[in-house]
Amino acid sequence: MEQIGTATLYCGDCRELLAETPRSHALIADPPYGINLAKLTGSSRNKWNMSRRTVEYDFSIVGDDKPFDPAPFLDFQTVVLFGGNHFGSRLPDASSWLVWDKRDGSTSDHQADCELAWTNLRGPARLYSHKWRGMVRAGEENVSRGGVRVHPTQKPVALMYWVIAQCKLPAGTVVFDPFMGSGTTGIAAARHGLPFVGVEIDPTYFDRACDRLRAEQEQTPLFA
Numbered sequence: 001m002e003q004i005g006t007a008t009l010y011c012g013d014c015r016e017l018l019a020e021t022p023r024s025h026a027l028i029a030d031p032p033y034g035i036n037l038a039k040l041t042g043s044s045r046n047k048w049n050m051s052r053r054t055v056e057y058d059f060s061i062v063g064d065d066k067p068f069d070p071a072p073f074l075d076f077q078t079v080v081l082f083g084g085n086h087f088g089s090r091l092p093d094a095s096s097w098l099v100w101d102k103r104d105g106s107t108s109d110h111q112a113d114c115e116l117a118w119t120n121l122r123g124p125a126r127l128y129s130h131k132w133r134g135m136v137r138a139g140e141e142n143v144s145r146g147g148v149r150v151h152p153t154q155k156p157v158a159l160m161y162w163v164i165a166q167c168k169l170p171a172g173t174v175v176f177d178p179f180m181g182s183g184t185t186g187i188a189a190a191r192h193g194l195p196f197v198g199v200e201i202d203p204t205y206f207d208r209a210c211d212r213l214r215a216e217q218e219q220t221p222l223f224a
């Protein structure tokens with residue numbers, strides 16, 4: 001366990017922590033969708049020769065090789081689950097889907113134009129546009145470490161900041177991401193001045209989340 005400001009990060013299987021997690025936490029997560037991304041991309045590791053360096057991406061994600069069961073995660077007061085279109089038959093009816101338009105005006109290609117998050121929020125569906133097409137990534141999160149992407153399915157901090165705003169959480173609500181990957185939801189929670197609990201099963205991504213949250217602690221005054 002790592003305590004970084006108001007963020008508490010666990011390395012392990014979130015299902016083992018679920019029973020003791022208060023249902024008043026806002027569960028905002030981007031779980032493995034069950035789409036076997038590593039297979040879709042041809043192999044778990046891909047290399048591209050760019051003009052001046054070789055970029056290597058590891059696309060393997062724990063749990064992504066089997067269907068995702070959202071049932072254990074649905075009884076929280078607030079729930080947002082990215083990838084809901086991939087496991088929609090196992091989700092309740094809902095009106096307030098959140099749509100991330102990743103194309104943001106550019107033309108369609110082989111990648112998805114948008115990602116869909118199922119929520120138990122009340123109200124209409126909402127749309128957020130933020131370009132994120134392979135290497136073309138808008139915003140301050142356009143980063144990689146030593147030529148290696150921080151996480152193969154890393155979300156923009158700006159997107160997760162918007163998602164948290166859509167939830168209209170009372171002050172002090174704990175944002176809980178049981179599939180935190182590189183900790184993007186935690187950074188967005190910190191920028192809202194909200195406490196965060198994150199869980200990540202893969203030690204490499206857990207370490208990246210810790211690094212990112214520590215860096216955030218240095219620049220976000222709300223993140224004591």
Ligand SMILES: C[S@@+](CC[C@H](N)C(=O)[O-])C[C@H]1O[C@@H](n2cnc3c(N)ncnc32)[C@H](O)[C@@H]1O
Pocket residue numbers: 012013014015030031032033061062063151153154155156178179180181182183184185199200201202205
């Ligand atoms: C889709 S990724 C999340 C990426 C994240 N949104 C980001 O911006 O970096 C899902 C993450 O859940 C992790 N994971 C899979 N099964 C898990 C489990 N049972 N408990 C905790 N983490 C798990 C995977 O290792 C992966 O990093």
